[in-house]
Amino acid sequence: MSTRPDFPETFLFGAATAAHQVEGDNRHNDWWRAERQGRLPHSSGAACRHFELYEQDFDLARGFAHNAHRLSIEWSRIEPREGRVDPAALDHYRRVLEALRGRGIEPVLTLHHFTHPCWFADAGAWTRPDNLRAFARYVETVAEALGDLVGWWVTVNEPTVLAKHAHVTGDWPPFGRGDWKAARRTVLGMSRAHRTAYDILHRRLGDVRVGFAHSAPWVMARRPATLLDRFAALSRDLALNRLPVRLAAGPLDFLGVNYYTRALVHWRPRGTARLFGEDWPGPDGEEPRRFSEMGWEVWPQGLELQLRRFSALGVPLLVSENGLATGDEEARSRFLLDHLRAVARALRAGVQVCGYLWWSLLDNFEWAEGFRPRFGLFATDYVSFARTARPAAELFAEIARSRRLPDALNSPYFAPPAVSRRQRPDARR
């Protein structure tokens, strides 16, 4: 093949995980406590037993051509009681990072991914500005103990998502409902936490890359000609994209873009969040809308649009999460290919995209949804803890190896076109 590859040689291909979702037995955080108290519908328990099986999991990643892997370290393991660092936990994470490096996989390390040590949660977590000191101390500890092994740092994951579930919809600890003030404080507190961590990591480690992971739904008005729909979409976009990125973007070496879906917004005169409108569940145009098992619309164009828009920040963009909860393997492979196409289009347009990380390496504990949603490139058997590669894992490996997108029509991952045409009328009903 003589044409230029679709992805540059330095491009990071890999998957993302988060400690509480895969490790198992994370006993010292606010999620575990709420699970035990029966305040959450599901318990993480042993999760994927990744805490013990990480080497085997990284063998899989390596075998399927990943050259990067995003993971989070669990603050509550490192500092189970305030100010008392557990050296065994730090040693464990050293071994984990060495295991990645030893396989030629670049670690992308998240410092905070939704869970908190219980003592930090009890002190009000991000809603209290004073608590930032505790986070800064944790970052210093981690930088000192693990800094030599990590070049890519994600300070915090999705402040807006945590703020919403923890303080507005009330389905995550500490189960606040309609508490917009706490939600705003959480986003502000986590933005400060990002800036603080940025300074610490650069002061201690010099030339590393530090960013944060932003949940980036593409927001659109359902009826663009209707002023109130447009207003709802604008205010939603302001709250979910513009402001949170602006708040944290001061010091930023890259932006982590977590992209799953678009929000098609229409105005509703009633409801708690009326300023932000509501998601339109009905049809939109000719084509049937496709939704994941999370109820999130599949809309690959939105990834390209977000990458183009965030390119204005002038820093490289890392797709730090993208994936589909489904039991339909063809749909999973198509989702992967369609989103990688969106990334390739952005690259061709000159956007600096430095990598793409699929959510997730394994089926895992999907927060309040439990183990039902299946996001993995590898299926997890929750009885034997065996992992099985899915077709999308093979497709991803093929693309990562060649750095080229296959032609969907000639690819073994998809049914022949005649079959898809016959299926279309049914899908519309």
Ligand code: FCB
């Ligand atoms: C993101 C989270 C990640 C996972 C995916 C499906 O919002 O960052 O932990 O739950 O959604």
